[in-house]
Amino acid sequence: xxxxxxxxxxxxxxxxxxxxxxPDMALIxxxxxxxxxxTFTRNRVKAAPVQIGMERLRKGVPLSVILVNSGxxxxxxxxxxxxDAQLLCREAxxxxxxPENQVIMASTGVIGHPLPLxxxxxxxxxxxxxxxxxxxxDVAQAxxxxxxxxxxxxxxxxxxxxxxxxxxxxxxxxxxxxxATMLGFFFTNAxxxxxxxxxxxxxxxxxxxxxxxxxxxxxxxDTVLVLDNGxxxxxxxxxxxxxxxxxxxxxxxxxxxxxxxxxxxxxTKVVTIVVETAKTEEEARRIAESVGNSPLVKTAxxxxxxxxxxxxxxxxxxxxxxxxxxIDILFDxxxxxxxxxxxxxLAEQRAADVMKRHDYTVRIILRQGSSSYRIITSxxxxxxxxxxxxxxx
Amino acid sequence: xxxxxxxxxxxxxxxxxxxxxxPDMALIxxxxxxxxxxTFTRNRVKAAPVQIGMERLRKGVPLSVILVNSGxxxxxxxxxxxxDAQLLCREAxxxxxxPENQVIMASTGVIGHPLPLxxxxxxxxxxxxxxxxxxxxDVAQAxxxxxxxxxxxxxxxxxxxxxxxxxxxxxxxxxxxxxATMLGFFFTNAxxxxxxxxxxxxxxxxxxxxxxxxxxxxxxxDTVLVLDNGxxxxxxxxxxxxxxxxxxxxxxxxxxxxxxxxxxxxxTKVVTIVVETAKTEEEARRIAESVGNSPLVKTAxxxxxxxxxxxxxxxxxxxxxxxxxxIDILFDxxxxxxxxxxxxxLAEQRAADVMKRHDYTVRIILRQGSSSYRIITSxxxxxxxxxxxxxxx
Numbered sequence: 014x015x016x017x018x019x020x021x022x023x024x025x026x027x028x029x030x031x032x033x034x035x036p037d038m039a040l041i042x043x044x045x046x047x048x049x050x051x052t053f054t055r056n057r058v059k060a061a062p063v064q065i066g067m068e069r070l071r072k073g074v075p076l077s078v079i080l081v082n083s084g085x086x087x088x089x090x091x092x093x094x095x096x097d098a099q100l101l102c103r104e105a106x107x108x109x110x111x112p113e114n115q116v117i118m119a120s121t122g123v124i125g126h127p128l129p130l131x132x133x134x135x136x137x138x139x140x141x142x143x144x145x146x147x148x149x150x151d152v153a154q155a156x157x158x159x160x161x162x163x164x165x166x167x168x169x170x171x172x173x174x175x176x177x178x179x180x181x182x183x184x185x186x187x188x189x190x191x192x193a194t195m196l197g198f199f200f201t202n203a204x205x206x207x208x209x210x211x212x213x214x215x216x217x218x219x220x221x222x223x224x225x226x227x228x229x230x231x232x233x234x235d236t237v238l239v240l241d242n243g244x245x246x247x248x249x250x251x252x253x254x255x256x257x258x259x260x261x262x263x264x265x266x267x268x269x270x271x272x273x274x275x276x277x278x279x280x281t282k283v284v285t286i287v288v289e290t291a292k293t294e295e296e297a298r299r300i301a302e303s304v305g306n307s308p309l310v311k312t313a314x315x316x317x318x319x320x321x322x323x324x325x326x327x328x329x330x331x332x333x334x335x336x337x338x339x340i341d342i343l344f345d346x347x348x349x350x351x352x353x354x355x356x357x358x359l360a361e362q363r364a365a366d367v368m369k370r371h372d373y374t375v376r377i378i379l380r381q382g383s384s385s386y387r388i389i390t391s392x393x394x395x396x397x398x399x400x401x402x403x404x405x406x
Numbered sequence: 407x408x409x410x411x412x413x414x415x416x417x418x419x420x421x422x423x424x425x426x427x428x429p430d431m432a433l434i435x436x437x438x439x440x441x442x443x444x445t446f447t448r449n450r451v452k453a454a455p456v457q458i459g460m461e462r463l464r465k466g467v468p469l470s471v472i473l474v475n476s477g478x479x480x481x482x483x484x485x486x487x488x489x490d491a492q493l494l495c496r497e498a499x500x501x502x503x504x505p506e507n508q509v510i511m512a513s514t515g516v517i518g519h520p521l522p523l524x525x526x527x528x529x530x531x532x533x534x535x536x537x538x539x540x541x542x543x544d545v546a547q548a549x550x551x552x553x554x555x556x557x558x559x560x561x562x563x564x565x566x567x568x569x570x571x572x573x574x575x576x577x578x579x580x581x582x583x584x585x586a587t588m589l590g591f592f593f594t595n596a597x598x599x600x601x602x603x604x605x606x607x608x609x610x611x612x613x614x615x616x617x618x619x620x621x622x623x624x625x626x627x628d629t630v631l632v633l634d635n636g637x638x639x640x641x642x643x644x645x646x647x648x649x650x651x652x653x654x655x656x657x658x659x660x661x662x663x664x665x666x667x668x669x670x671x672x673x674t675k676v677v678t679i680v681v682e683t684a685k686t687e688e689e690a691r692r693i694a695e696s697v698g699n700s701p702l703v704k705t706a707x708x709x710x711x712x713x714x715x716x717x718x719x720x721x722x723x724x725x726x727x728x729x730x731x732x733i734d735i736l737f738d739x740x741x742x743x744x745x746x747x748x749x750x751x752l753a754e755q756r757a758a759d760v761m762k763r764h765d766y767t768v769r770i771i772l773r774q775g776s777s778s779y780r781i782i783t784s785x786x787x788x789x790x791x792x793x794x795x796x797x798x799x
Contacts, residue, residue, distance in 0.1 A: 055723070056719060056722040056723045057721075057722040057723070057728055058718050058719055058721065058722030058728075058730045058732070059722075086715070088715065088718075088719075089718050089730060089743070089746055089747070089748070090713055090747070091713075091731060091747055099765075103712070123715065123719070124715020124716065124718065125714060125715040125743070125748045126748065131523075192546065205467070232719060233715075233718070233719050233722060233737075239698060245798075308701070308786075308790075308794070309794055311791075312791050312794035312795045313794070315791065315795045316794070316795025318795065320517075321482075321518060322479070322481065322482055322516065322517020322518040322626075323517070325451050325481075325482050325517065325518070325626070325627050326449060326451055326517065326625060328450075328451065329447045329450040329451030329452075329626060330448070330450070330451035330531075333450075335450055335451075337450070337451045337482060338484060350482070350518070353482055353484055354482065354483070354484055354518075355482070355518045355519065393701075393791060394791060395707075395788040395791045395792055397701075397791070398705050398708065398787060398788045398790070398791055399788060401701070401702055401705035401706070401709070402705045402708045402709025402711065402788075403491055
C-alpha cells in the first residue's frame with residue numbers, strides 16, 4: 014500500500030460532495046517536501062484552486078500536500094471560492110503539521126457552485142488518519158468524474174534502477190489543447206533541481222496533454238504537476254540522467270494522455286492525426302487541430318465512413334499554406350486520397366475496414382516542407398451528446 | 407409560376423445525381439442579363455464551380471444563367487472537375503443562346519466524386535424546355551440536401567412598391583462563419599450599379615450568413631450571389647433608395663440565415679448569442695463564436711440544462727480581455743449569473759423554462775466597453791451525430 018512510491022503517501026475518502034458511496038476526496042502527501050513544477054489552464058476564467066496553486070508555484074516554496082476533490086470545480090465562485098480553498102488548505106496543514114503555503118488544492122466537477130465546505134472539512138481528519146493506507150490506484154479512482162477507468166502508472170527510469178516516475182490523471186470531457194478538464198499528478202525521486210524540473214515538465218506536457226482533443230473546450234481547472242522529492246543533486250545533474258528523466262516523464266505522460274482520450278466522454282475511437290511535410294510546425298499544428306476538432310470529421314470517424322472530403326475541407330479552412338492537388342490522405346496503411354484525388358472504391362472499402370479498429374492513424378501529407386505535428390483525437394458519438402446533455406441531471 | 411420575380415425564370419428536374427425521384431438540378435435564368443455581386447467560401451479547398459464563379463465575378467461580365475445541382479459538390483475533383491463544370495456551362499449556354507461566360511454553376515453534396523456528367527448533360531434540354539414552369543419555391547426544394555424544409559422569400563422594398571427582393575437558400579450541415587455549405591441566390595429589379603451592389607451585398611452577408619453556426623466547419627462550396635437585372639440608374643442612385651435596398655436585402659438574408667440554422671442537421675434549438683459591452687467588436691465576436699461553437703455549451707442547450715459555468719468557461723478561453731467577476735449571463739429575461747456568480751436555484755429553474763422554448767437569446771454582458779456582437783447558433787443533438795455519421799451510407 015503506497016510502497017511503490019516511497020516518499021509519497023496517499024489516502025482517499027468519500028466526503029459525499031456529489032453522491033454518497035463514491036470516493037471523492039484524495040490526500041497526497043510528499044515527505045520530505047517536494048520541489049515541483051507544473052502547468053495550469055490558460056483559460057482566463059481560472060478556478061479558485063488554480064489561482065492559489067499558480068501563486069504558490071510562482072513563489073517557489075516546496076510542496077507537501079495536494080488536496081484533491083471531484084464533484085465540484087470551485088470555479089466561478091469568486092472570493093468566496095478562494096477563501097473556501099484557503100480554509101481547507103489551512104486545515105489540512107494544521108492537521109498534518111506542515112506550513113500552510115506548502116498545501117494546495119485541485120478540484121474538478123460542476124462549475125458555479127460553492128464547495129460543500131462542512132462535509133469536506135469533516136472529511137479531513139479521516140484523510141489524515143488513513144494516510145498511507147491507499148495506493149496510487151485508489152487516488153486514480155477517487156479523482157475520476159465521468160472517466161470510464163482509473164488511469165495511473167509507475168515506471169522505472171531505464172539505466173537508473175533506483176529512480177522511478179509515477180503518474181495519476183483524470184480526464185474525460187472538455188479535452189482540448191491547451192490541456193483539458195484534466196488533473197495530472199506526477200511523482201519522482203529523481204532529485205532534479207528546479208532549473209531542470211521546469212523545462213522537463215513543460216516539454217513533456219507540450220508533447221502529451223497539449224496534443225489531445227475530445228471536444229475543443231478548455232476547462233477552468235486544468236492542472237498538471239510534477240513533484241520531485243529525491244535528494245537534490247549537487248549542482249547540475251549530468252545530461253544523461255536529465256535525458257533519461259525527461260524521456261521517462263514524457264513517456265508516462267503520453268501514455269496517460271492517450272488513455273484520457275480513450276476515456277473521453279462517449280469516445281468509441283481514438284485517432285492519431287499526423288500532418289507531415291508542412292511548411293512550418295505551426296502550420297502542421299493548425300491543420301492537425303482543424304481536422305481533429307471538426308465535428309463532421311469526428312462524426313465520420315464514429316460512423317466508420319472513409320469520407321476524406323470532410324478531412325480535405327477541414328485542411329482547407331485551417332488557414333495554412335496548402336495546395337489541395339499535392340495532398341495525400343492515409344488511414345493507417347491505406348492511401349485514400351492521392352494528390353488531392355480519391356483513389357477509388359477499393360481503397361474506400363479498405364479504409365472502412367481500418368476505421369472498424371478501436372484506434373488508428375490518419376496521415377496527411379502536404380508536400381510543402383519538412384515540418385510535422387501529431388495530435389490524438391476521438392470520434393464524436395451520440396453517447397457524447399447524451400452524457401453531456403445529462404451531466405447535471 | 408415564376409411571375410413573382412419578373413425577369414428571372416426557373417426550372418427544376420430530377421437528373422438522378424444521388425437518388426431518383428427527388429429534383430436535384432435547377433436552372434436560373436436572368437433575362438436581361440444581371441449585374442451581380444457575391445461572396446464565396448474562404449476555404450482554401452475550393453470546389454470547381456466556385457473557382458469558375460470567382461473568376462467570372464472578378465471579370466465583371468453580366469450573369470445570365472446559374473446551373474445548380476445537389477448531391478455532388480464537384481469538390482476535390484481537380485482539373486477534371488473544372489472541365490466538367492465548364493462543359494455543362496458551355497452546353498447550357500449553347501441551349502439557351504447566351505455567351506458561355508455568362509453561365510456559372512453552383513454545386514453541393516458529397517466531396518471527392520466526379521459529377522455524373524452524362525446524366526447531368528441529358529437533363530439540360532429538359533431544364534431549358536421547362537424554363538418558366540417552376541417557381542422560386544420549386545428551386546428551393548430542388549437545391550435542398552439534408553435541409554428539413556425549403557427556404558425562400560420574396561419581399562417588396564418599403565417606399566418603392568415596384569421594387570422587390572427575392573432569395574432562395576439551402577443550408578443544413580457545416581454551417582459556420584464564414585458561411586456554410588450553403589448556397590444562396592438573391593434576385594432584385596432594383597437597378598443598382600455595381601458600385602452600390604458590391605458593398606450592399608458584402609454588408610448584408612456579413613450581418614447574416616457570416617453570423618450563423620451549426621458545427622464550425624467551413625465548406626468548399628459556399629456561394630451567395632445577388633443578381634440585379636433592373637434598368638440601371640443613370641449615375642449613382644439616390645441614398646434613400648440605396649438604403650432601402652440595403653435594408654431589405656439584409657432583412658431577407660437574416661431571415662433566411664435564421665432558417666438555415668433552424669434547418670441545421672439535427673437542430674432542436676435556435677439560440678441567439680449576444681455579447682454586449684465588450685472592449686472591441688472583434689473581442690465580442692470572438693466570445694460569441696467561442697460560446698456558440700462550444701460542444702459542451704451546445705449539448706447543454708440540447709439537454710435544456712442552464713449550465714452557465716460552461717458558458718463562462720467558453721468565454722474564458724476566447725482569448726479576449728474579460729474579468730469573470732464583471733460578467734452577467736441572461737437567458738431571455740432571466741439573469742442566471744450576475745457579476746460572475748450564480749443567482750440561485752430559482753433563477754436556474756426559470757432559465758430551464760426558457761430553454762424549453764424552440765428559440766431564445768443568451769445575453770453575455772462583459773462591462774469592458776461599448777461594443778457588441780450577435781450570432782445565431784444551435785444545440786448539438788444526438789440526431790446531429792446520427793445524421794452525419796450516416797451521411798454517405
